[in-house]
Amino acid sequence: MALTAVKGFNDILxxxxxxxxxxxxxxxxxxxxxxFGEIRVPVMEKTELFCRSIxxxxxxxxxxxxxxxxxGGNSVTLRPEGTAGVMRAFIEHKLYAQDPISKxxxxxPMFRYERPQKGRYRQFHQIGAEITGVHDPLADAQVLNMLTTFFREIGLTEPTLQINSLGCPECRPAYRATLRSFLEERMEHLCEDCKRRFDTNPLRMLDCKVPGCIEATAGAPSVLEHLCSGCDxxxxxxxxxxxxxxxxxxxxxxxxRGLDYYTRTTFEMVTGLLGSQSAVAAGGRYDGLISxxxxxxxxxxxxxxxLERVALLLGSQxxxxxxxxxxxxxxxxxxDFAFSLMDGLLKAGVRVEMDYEGKSLKSQMRRADKLKARYSVVIGGDEVASGRASFKRMIDGLQTDVALTVGDIQSLIGKSE
RNA sequence: GUGGCUGUGGUGAAGCGGUUAACACGUACGACUGUGACUCGUAUAUUCGAGGGUUCGAUACCCUCCAGCCACCCCA
Incomplete structure (x- = not known):
């Protein structure tokens, strides 16, 4: 059996x-x-970084x-998400000392040991953006605008933006307590997972898909009604x-959110086209993370x-x-003549292909067609002697006689520098 | 981590105990020895995800493993 890639790790052909x-x-x-400027950080970090942030x-x-x-005996981890590493670099290089605001x-690639499914792999790819140093909600709005613009620019209207606020250390504990007491009375109607979540993450119970739980939590108090005045x-x-x-x-x-560091604004771009992998993009505010x-x-x-999910939504274009x-x-x-001509054209920025193996003219023309070349030209003894050749526009077969010079060919195919 | 379904060539697939493993696409070459696409011809799986087992015989039945998909879970 030939070697294969590791489960959940894919080749992009x-x-x-x-x-x-x-x-x-x-x-x-x-x-x-x-x-925003690009930051490139390692794919591996000390394990502690993720324990403390996520x-x-x-x-x-x-x-x-x-x-x-x-x-060397150190516990290291392949990054499961990007924010932690970026913030580590931000702090380590004291970027805030050069500019109070950074974008x-x-x-x-990110790595998570999950059961692979469509749109969910063990090595997956993310594009992320972070603004630090801004309390003003203007930053929240810019980030959301930018995300919306990205999807519009790429030609997708499907993922839609959902927003919420999770409050802050001021108001969240009180909300948590209120929610807990509400849920406690309905414990017997809840699924096993939710009973477990009651202790670990009661907010997550609101997100349960089990019909009984949806019904039982229907009248649950909303975070938005329990925000402190600042968060509100x-x-x-x-x-x-x-x-x-x-x-x-x-x-x-x-x-x-599945990560603990979020405060106040949280959001997701969700789609109904990807089955249960409905979140195409997600994020939020993390006012306490850096400290x-x-x-x-x-x-x-x-x-x-x-990236995988966006690629899936784009289809096979x-x-x-x-x-x-x-x-x-x-x-x-x-x-030799053809090779020199190709070389000259390539150096001028024209994308040229030629036959590599001395195949029959028919095979060469078939290949020109298969590669979807816009033009083809046949170079024989006559062409070398006269310095002119007949260029064929493949889409309609129209042939044009042109001198075999880089400039003339460029002007014919409309690709001048 | 749990449950369900699936696994035949480069691709889409038929066959479901004894077949030359159908058909289509693709690919290669030719018909056309200086011009692709359309058409026609020829070739293209010693082998049915891998390894065991049952059987006179297995691609087909059983087991294990691996992989994919779907749901849960989780999340981008």
Missing amino acids: PDESGRWQYIEQTARRVFELNG GDATDIVEKEMYTFTDK LYYLG EHFSSVRRYLDLSATPYSINSRMV QLGGPAIPGIGFALG DFASLPDLFIATMGGGER
């Missing part, structure tokens, strides 16, 4: 990588327009991390800014979007670039 590049380029363009009791840290001991984006005002301002920028959204007061990691008390907000010209040759004698 050329017919698919065009789509990935399109997603990445669109993200870079939109993010950089908004003033939260010891979360599923990610408890059972999904690729953690191992390296040869960073990153992209790359913040949330209203976020909504006002979203309205001002005509950013469509809906409020989902039952939306929960929790040993940095100064600087607020932050950000999101990450799942073809983003590959096509050759401008295919050069066919009659025999060995003309290949």
Whole structure:
């Protein structure tokens, strides 16, 4: 049996990588327009970083991390998400000392030991963006606008924005207690998972899909009605800014996060097209994270979007670039001439292909067709002697006689520099 | 981590105990020895995810493993 890739780790083949590049380029363009700069951080960090940021009791840290001991005896982990590493770098290099506000984006592989499914793999890829140093809800709105713009630019209308507020250390404990006492009375109607969540993460119970639980929690108190005045005002301002920028959204007061560091604004871009992997992008505010990691008390907000899921939503559109010209040759004698011509055109930025193996003219023309070259030309003894050749426009077969110079060929195929 | 379904060539698939393992797409070459697409012809799975077992005989039945999908879970 031949060797295969590790379960949940996938190859991205050329017919698919065009789509990935399109997603990445669109993200870079939109993010950089908004003033974000790329940060590249390692794929592996000390395990402690993730325990302290994501939260010891979360599923990610408890059972999904690729953690191992390296040869020096240190516990290290393949990053399960991007924010923690970016914030570690932010603190380590004291980026806040150069500029009180920073806007960073990153992209790359993340690793989680989960059961693979469509849109969910053990190595998956995220593009994320983070703003630090801004308390003002304007930052929340900009991030949400940017995310919305990204999806619009890429040509998708499907994922829709849902927002919520999780409160802050001031008001969340009180809400938690209120929710707990509400749920306690209905314990017998709840599923086993929810009974367990009651102790670990009662907010998560609002997100349960078991019909009995949905019914039992129908009248549960909403976070939004238990926000302190600061959080309430913040949330209203976020909504006002979203309205001002005509950013469509809906409020989902039952939306929960799987990472402990979130405060106040949280959001998701959700779709109904990906089965149970409905979140295409998600994020929120994390005002306590940086100080929790040993940095100064600087607020932050950000999101990450799942590349695989966006790629899935884009479908099988073809983003590959096509050759401008295919050069066919009659025999060995003309290949030196053709090779020089190809070389000159490539250096001028024209995408050229030619036959590599001295195949029959028919085979060469078939290949020109298969590669979807826009033009083809046959170089034989006559062409070498006269310095002119007949260029065929493949789409309609129209032939044009042109001198075999880089400039003339460029002007024919409409690809000048 | 739990449950269910599935696994035949590069792809989509028929066959479901004894077949030359159908058909289509794709690919290669040719018909057309200087021009692709359409058409036609020829070739293209010693083998049915892997390993065991039952059987005179297994791609088909059984077991184990592996992989994929779906739901749960979780999440991007």
